[in-house]
Amino acid sequence: MGNISAGLRKQGAAAATDIDSTWDVVVIGGGITGAAVFCEAVRMGLKTLLLEQKDFAWGTSSRSSKMVHGGLRYLKQGKFMLTLASVRERQRLLSELPGLVDPLGFLMPVYSDHGPSRLAMGVGLSLYSLMAMEKQHKGYGPKQMAAMVPGLRTKKLSGGFYFKDAQVDDARLVMRLIHEGADSGGVALNYTRVDDIGRDRRGRVAAVTAIDTDTGKTAELYAPVVVNATGAWADKLHPPPARGIHVRPLRGSHLIFPGSLFPLDRVVSFIHPADGRPVFIFPWEGTAVLGTTDVDHEPDLNMEPVITGGEADYLMEGLDFILPGLGISREACIASIAGVRPVLGKGKVPASKESREHMVWEQKGLVTVTGGKLTTFRLLARDALAKARRYIPHGRPPLDSEPVFRVPDRMSEKTEESDLGVKRRLLGRYGALAGRVVEESPRELVSTVGDTSTLWAELPFAARYEQVKHLSDLMLRRVRIGLLLPGGGEDILDKVESICAPFLSWDSDRWSDEKKRYTEEWHRAYAPPD
Ligand SMILES: Cc1cc2nc3c(=O)[nH]c(=O)nc-3n(C[C@H](O)[C@H](O)[C@H](O)COP(=O)(O)OP(=O)(O)OC[C@H]3O[C@@H](n4cnc5c(N)ncnc54)[C@H](O)[C@@H]3O)c2cc1C
Incomplete structure (x- = not known):
């Protein structure tokens, strides 16, 4: 069974004020990009700290379409190398993370009165298959397509295609990377915002000022290089290198x-x-x-x-x-x-025409990486760390062929006895810690929450080991039942309290406040629109 690392065990209590003050690298932002930089930097043997102003994956990385894909749209734009890189990352993730990144079939109907023609789609998908070095698509006539997709519009339907991509739980992918990094000695803190980046007399990065957003306490943390992985916030800490270019939040x-x-x-x-x-x-x-x-x-x-x-x-x-x-x-x-x-x-073209490629820029020890996709997180991280290397000469990047994610040698007996789907889900989501989810839970919690595939046992595990600071962290990002159950799961909040209370130091007043706060947040941002 996997060890709970110091980096994670201490998470519930740790704050910027009670950790070491000197680091090789500080990463700002706990979305997929920051988590990937964190994990890769730790794999390089660097003493690495990640700081996230809200919760891990609170930003875009829990709000994506959850596709691990090559991106057919890039092909259409003629960006072959980008599509190829994404397809390769997809194939890699499918083999490294079964149970978290799983194959997902697509059906794409084609019409004679709008959209791409059958010929164009066929050529595009042949290229896509070629990139994966395996035929992953098939064409169908209109009758077959209509039979495969119940309720489909049939007027002017000229056929369609099946092709393969993959799906992930985005917020869990972020947590998986944070687990990997923390398990090897990195420290990741949520609810800790970086307010300032300090420089020495030559203008080189020397420190960050971090504030614990719950207590308001600040800490000065020293590092010769800082990676700004704050996604849509990136240009607030570091202006883009070329005039006219800015982050365009879409x-x-x-x-x-x-x-x-x-x-x-x-x-x-x-x-x-x-x-x-x-x-x-x-x-x-x-x-x-x-x-x-x-x-x-x-x-x-x-x-x-x-x-x-x-x-x-x-x-x-x-x-x-x-x-x-x-x-x-x-x-x-x-x-x-x-x-x-x-x-x-530059904001001069319609939103969907803007490039989705990532960009890395650096100035005297401040490396910024933004743009890109969930799928290519490993490539973003490697590009950012390549720019950071001159400030941290002792770090060596792992070989490209080395897997990012570790697989446990054996699972506990209780986990081995679980249903195959459950085992796969836990291994994908929790890696070396999968055994603990089941082992440390009463048997009755190894059952699913309503019609979802989330196990009740995942909630106390997260409460205990995954730095849950608010109920919304648990309901919306550690597990996703806040998005899957009607009313955000309001009906089950008392049960959530009863099974998680032993692992969170919240008294009953705090539980009432958290439930109120979560319910208000859900109604404000996650409820069906009026
Ligand atoms: C609707 C939608 C669908 C998408 N679908 C897909 C898809 O299917 N497949 C795919 O591959 N990609 C998809 N993407 C793209 C992908 O989700 C994003 O590229 C990716 O999540 C960006 O991750 P990030 O870590 O750069 O940013 P974020 O996840 O936003 O992380 C940045 C973090 O930095 C934190 N932060 C900001 N300022 C500070 C500070 N001063 N101190 C500390 N922390 C700070 C923020 O709180 C935030 O959590 C989609 C995007 C959207 C919006």
């Missing part, structure tokens, strides 16, 4: 429906009739998720992004157009989620 929103309304275990991907953008509906943890939009995001980045009525109308218009026979109504929606893409651009 909001993408999703609507979540009960899985019973969408009788498919595949994605239906289609072209929205209003603007020709790709949109999809996909199965996720027993629900069906419809997304996404792509609009400029004006509100304060430190507030939870929220779907607007206009975005919901747009998504429902697309769904009604493509799957009229399913009759999914807006009233059936159980939750929503919106995220902000950290896109770098």
